[in-house]
Amino acid sequence: MIQGLFEAHLPISNLKQSIEFYQKLGLELAWKDEDTAFFWIEKEKSWLGLWEGKEVDTPYHPSLRHIAFRVSYEFMKQSVDWLKEREIEAKPFGKNFFVEPFVRPYQGNASVYFEDPDGNSLEFMCFIEVPAEYRLDTTKYVIEDWEKRVKG
The missing domain is CATH 3.30.720.110 (Signal recognition particle alu RNA binding heterodimer, srp9/1)
Structure with a gap:
C-alpha cells in the first residue's frame, strides 16, 4: 500500500547555484556528489533530487x-x-x-x-x-x- 511520495527529481544546469536556491527555501541538503544533490522535503520521509546535465534543456x-x-x-x-x-x-x-x-x-x-x-x-x-x-x-x-x- 502506498504511504506517500518518497522522491521527485528535477534537471538543473548549475549544481552550486541550485543548492543555494533550494537552501533559501529552507530545504536541508541530505547528500551530494559532483553533479547531483538531494534535499530533504520532510526529513527521513521524502526528498528532492537535482541532476546537473543536458536534460535541463528539455522544454x-x-x-x-x-x-x-x-x-x-x-x-x-x-x-x-x-x-x-x-x-x-x-x-x-x-x-x-x-x-x-x-x-x-x-x-x-x-x-x-x-x-x-x-x-x-x-x-x-x-x-x-x-x-x-x-x-x-x-x-x-x-x-x-x-x-x-x-x-x-
Missing part, C-alpha cells in the same frame, strides 16, 4: 519539470512576501493570471507558483476547507477574495 511541461511543496494555509497567505524576502519572484501559472496565492475550490486547495534558476516550476500548495456549495465551482479566487466569499 518545460508540468508533467516533467514541476514540484508542489505542501505548506500551511497561514503560510500560504504570506508566501509571496516570504519569497520576496529571499529574492524569489512569484509567477503566474498557465491560464492563471494571479501572482498572489489563489484558491481552486473544485480541487480543495490554494497555490502560489514560482521558478527555480532553471525554470523548473515550483508551487506552494495547501488543502483548504470548501463549503458544499462551492465544491463544483471552477473559478479561481485570489485568497483574500475567497475568504470574503466564504465568510461572507
